[in-house]
Amino acid sequence: MESNPWALIGMLLVAAMTFYVGHRSSRFANSTHDFLVARRTVRSRRNAAAISGEYLSAASFLGVAGIVLKEGVDALWYPIGFTAGYLALMLFVAAPLRRSGAYTLPDFLEARLGSVTLRKVATMFVCIIGILYMVPQLQAAGLALTTLMPAPAWLGAVVVTGIVMVNVIAGGMRAVTVVQALQYWLKLFALAAPTFVLCAVFFVARPDGSAGELGAPTAPTFPEETSVSIHTNVGLTVGSETLVRDGDQQMVWVPGDVYRVSAGTTLRFPAGAPVPVVSGATEDNPSWLRPASGGAEDLLSTYSVIFATFLGTMGLPHVLVRFYTNPDGKAARRTTVHVLLLLGLFYLFPTLLGALSRMYVPELLVTGRTDAAVLLLPSAMLPGLAGQVLGAVAAAGAFAAFLSTSSGLLVSVAGVVSTDVLHGRVRDFRVAAALVALIPMGLAVGLHTEDLSLSVGLSFALAASTFCPQLLLGIWWRRLTWAGAMAGMIAGGTLVVIALVGNTVSKYTGNWAPWFVEQPALITVPVAFLVTVLVSLGTSRGMPGDLNAVMLRLHAPDPLGFMRDRAVARFGRAEERVRLSRGRHRK
Template sequence: MNPAVGLVALVVVSVATAVIGFYGLRISRTTGDFYVASRTVRPWWNASAIGGEYLSAASFLGVAGLILLSGTDALWFPVGYTAGYLMLLLFVAAPLRRSGAYTIPDFTEARLDSRAVRRVTSVVVVVVGWLYIVPQLHGAALTIRITTGLPAWVGSVAVVVVVCLTVVAGGMRSITFVQAFQYWLKLTALAVPVLFIVFALAGNGSAAVAPAAVNPTGLAPAGPYQNISLLVALLFGTLGLPHVLVRFYTNPDGQSARRTTLIVLGLLSVFYLFPTAYGLMGRMFAPDLARSGQADAVVLLLPGQLIGGTARDLLSALVVAGAFAAFLSTTSGLVVSLAGVISQDVLGGSVRGFRLAAVISAVVPLGFALSTDSLALAGSVGLVFAFTASTVCPVLLLGIWWRGLTDTGAIAGMVTGGVLCGGAMVSGAALGAAGTPFWLAQPAAWTVPAAFAVMVLVSRATRQRIPQTMARVMTRLHTPERPLATER
């Protein structure tokens, strides 16, 4: 790829993001605008924004890379990512919106009437957010290095600078416009090159590059435990992602939250067709990327290998722009959700505190990203899902659907899940991919049940701590509100 083409694409998408973000500044006036866009985001806008922030580096680059490496075993990732939203629709979306909270710690404090639960939840949410931001910055570093030849750190720093500018400018309302735009950019950036490749191969009557063996890497297929554990992580982890959950607070009511989730399911289903196609075509026409350790770059490099002439540069530029949009949109969503938590719990909850918290939320993971090496993108994000499924998810599901949950039980369950899953992640990093046992490499199958079990058992042992406000809060969570006039 021509380095100038990649650099122009990155500049264009960064400028477009900044311009849209500053447009949001013009209509962001109140604290509610910054935290939840004054709860006025309609389903189509919100669904596009959720798609923009949820489809991260793991979705845009990592899924295709894993399919290139592992074939059909990697299809659990798009299936799990999409099915997780069905879980959201069934169990979380509407009750969470009816709670009236700004953040997940707001919800747990209101549900359990406990400041201690709020503090523990805040710490967990911040840890989850920072763990999730680091792979986005690694993906940006990979993209910059491959497409422009610049030092890898430039990509990570560029993402943090652009995200800080847009979030500080207009908060949630600004980011909603940015992320909705970036979903459609990402979809276009994947779909158009795939269609060009298909038409080019069909028009030539044969492939420009000879198809390779069905299994170019020779990797053994994953066993039943790994697949089940991965699916548990993705299904339950989606329920606890702070940057996704905060978007439901921006809907006008619970009915629109459900409608938003249905639209998101459709948008995700369409999107994941294309990374899957890239991975399959990569196994056929670019197996050398797997052997050279560049599997995560198959989306970036495949159009240039199969298409020639001016079209090659244009399609490559489009893919680079979409990849950078993926890093920007997911990172901005995470920074908004973390800024809401940090500003309310530490900095007083003002707009000025939100802006300072946004900078802190972005700069800290930047330090980790610059000091660590990139792992396989989808695999590293899968571990973040496992951690989220073991901590935030149990307290949300039980808080919404079980009247017997207590503050002591919630804290015990979150701490247990965090220690077990975090210990597995640290052990896996220390042992390396080759030396990590399968049950540590994919820990969700045992850490998630352990967190739920501890939360239930400790709550039953501390029944006297069920809050007196429980009945009133549960009624609010499960009583449908009357739709707004504008929604009729």
């Protein structure tokens, strides 16, 4: 594909805007309270935009359209789960979590259950989830860069890491909040504008190059003789006999076999040839339009996705930390309502782009780079300057997604490391941010890029299997003990990590992993809940002595005044505590 200079300009403008806004906001950050919870004064609407900005990651901006292109209606559970998770969070978690007065997720568990050991285990899982979630953001930055211009993939990961690290080190949560709120609206425009234009082009002009109607009873076809360059090793399947040329060699691929194609190979297909797909993708349009068309395993995998996305949202540390920035529990609940509206609006657009991509960029099904659909579709439907400009707008939004999500992840993990491993000072936060940022950058450069929604899905599965049971039971079940919480967290987390390792090995050794390795939440979440309850019932003497006071603080209405912020008393220098104790929250 030809390089798109407008995309580079768009990315540079987003990078410059991010740096400028972050630098300007960081001038007001000078205490531990500013760096970790933005002094708990973020209003609900701004916080909702900031949450949406950091939550709409590479998996949302690029991955949803890519997985819709690849899997069809089964993929719709991803945006549904990503959004619906906030409904459960609003009903059961947001307000009590803010009323706890905690500073971080491990701090909440210690406040509720009174165990320093449990806090250390929670710190470990926060770091694992944060790093696991950040890796696909950096990989997506490399994918966007290599898709639109001749540049090495590692450059995107390094650039995003550098910008994010500078902003987080300079201003922490206070700087990142303003940046993320602005970037939500930028991402919404960057998807909405191309979607409206391309839908108008589709219905009015019907541009050439369509691979066939989505309702056709066959697989997508190449409308003209097409050459496809393979950049990574892939296994391809076909739904019907397909003529393929590899150099001077001509062959016929038949259904039922998996054809291994090495990186660097260029395949040529005649006009009208069915489009091969990477192994595991949906081959024909009728199956693409029909949910759970793969039988019982497909249905179980879908339920597992629902478990992971719906319950994983309330266990993501970088999402939960934003509710600590609200003034009170009422504002936290109101924030969640706004988030539901913002996310529901956003996810309309990548779904439409994924459907259009199946008709106009079917070659992505061959290369396996379906996550690039949003970036390549504009030029495929509108050749020339107009398509390049639309592609540049989408690329700018994608770059904003990488930056905002990576910023939120780095703030949350650095905050936990600085308060639980170091001494909780501003200097410790900055050191933690620098160290934490380098780990996912190294993994992103070294690991193979897979489907972004699937990679992030495992992060959701880990969050759902570790923190979700502890939050729900900790807030609503008095008999939870620290031993039960630790046992459930370790059981659920260990199973997901084993599945993650198995899934990674499978990708390099022939994709042999069954559905419960690729999507383990349907098994790991019930196991985590069951272990937590059983161990808690067997260790009932381990309930903390201040249980009644803690439960009252979690559930008493805000005007009664039971809420106390643990952070002011625990972190920061003495003069900071005095100054912060006199501060007033903005409504």
